[in-house]
Amino acid sequence: MSIKVGIPRALLYYYYHPQWVTFFRRLGVETVVSRETTRGLLDKGLKSTVDEACLPVKLAVGHVLDLRDRVDYIFLPRIVSTARKEYICPKFLGFPDMVRHTINNLPPIIDCNFNLYHKGSSPADFYFQVGKFFTRNPAKIIMAYNASKAALEKHNLDMQSECLPVRQEHAADGVGNCNGINIAVIGHPYVIYDNYISMNMVKRLRDSGARVLTADHLPESVVREEAFRLPKKMFWTINQRMVGAAYHYFGREDVHGLIHVASFGCGTDSFTGELIERCARCGSHKPMLSLTVDEHTGEAGMVTRLEAFMDMVRWRRNLADAAATL
Ligand code: SF4
Structure with a gap:
């Protein structure tokens, strides 16, 4: 039976899902995406989150709960920056910690840092860290990363021809x-x-x-x-x-x-x-x-x-x- 990694259908999933899914698939890992949002799923997130959190973060917690009992790992990248000298909102940065401290009985969380703020940083560093959860073969990780990068580039081009994510x-x-x-x-x-x-x-x-x-x-x-x-x-x-x-x-x-x-x-x-x-x-x-x-x-x-x-x-x-x- 293959290892299953859960990906919440929330936050930057809507930008990166083709890359994430391709990367894991190339490593021989099955991905499970949380179900589409429903009132019940949102309510679960609301009950487990502090009132001050924004709606998308509350919803993302609901998506994590949807995956909790169905997967071996949950993929919650700690996204700090996706472009040089820029940041993503701090709630992305703290999201894996928030989840860890508010939800019990979670499978292991993959929360490697994604940080392109500094000169010379590369997404490959992040994918290399993630890949090491599943293989010790660097060549396999590099090949999976290259395929995932191509999948993201294709997705971005599709988006520009007015498709929607997913x-x-x-x-x-x-x-x-x-x-x-x-x-x-x-x-x-x-x-x-x-x-x-x-x-x-x-x-x-x-x-x-x-x-x-x-x-x-x-x-x-x-x-x-x-x-x-x-x-x-x-x-x-x-x-x-x-x-x-x-x-x-x-x-x-x-x-x-x-x-x-x-x-x-x-x-x-x-x-x-x-x-x-x-x-x-x-x-x-x-x-x-x-x-x-x-x-x-x-x-x-x-x-x-x-x-x-x-x-x-x-x-x-x-x-x-x-x-x-x-
Ligand atoms: S930018 Fe941050 S605070 Fe605003 S909706 Fe997104 S996660 Fe929430």
Whole structure:
């Protein structure tokens, strides 16, 4: 029977899952991904987490609990930095410790450091540490790492052609019944791509005839270049990405509106939202909707706001079309 490693369907799983799954598979290790988010899974996370934690962290704890009794290891990388001279939120850094101290009877946790902050650091260092849990053969680890890197590069290219993460599980969504309305949805990947937490926002927008664009549909270079318009470099990688993408979409003629999705309890979202709103007020004039999701967010309220927003976008567009024919 092969060794099973559990991967919570949460946090940076939405960026790195093709790489993680490929890496373990190449080492001969089976991966088990936690189930899709449900109310029950979220409730388990809420009961085991401190109130001050943000919603995505509470949810991630629920996903760990979902794996606890089904796997031999749980993969919780201690992600410090994913780019030079930048950081990921400190909650990622402390997540393995939080889990260890709040959940009993866990299988061993793989919590190697992923830290690209310093010059000369490489993701290979991290994968080498992880690989040593399962083999003493360095060549096998290097080959698994190279294959996993290629899988991630392919995934990133797929994303830029407007796929969604875990695309095989979302294949039925397609790219949407586009009526020429393009809506940018800006938020943490682990919020906007989690169907339960986002209340199927992407699908709802697509069903209403919109083409949905996210930060992940843009090349890294574009997002960074836009974010460099800020007077000071933002050193939180994901939020820098969100601001850069928002600036880019605000400047595009073919994008008709933007939705910013914040998570309750997220400190960095508060100033990211402010930066995006200032851009909407001063430089863009495109319709913008700000939504904050938490464990109490009601679906009816969300649906009403999305519908009203789409009505506004269509109305503005009709006005613009009418003005163009005068
Ligand atoms: S960036 Fe915000 S939402 Fe993400 S883990 Fe940190 S506090 Fe939570």
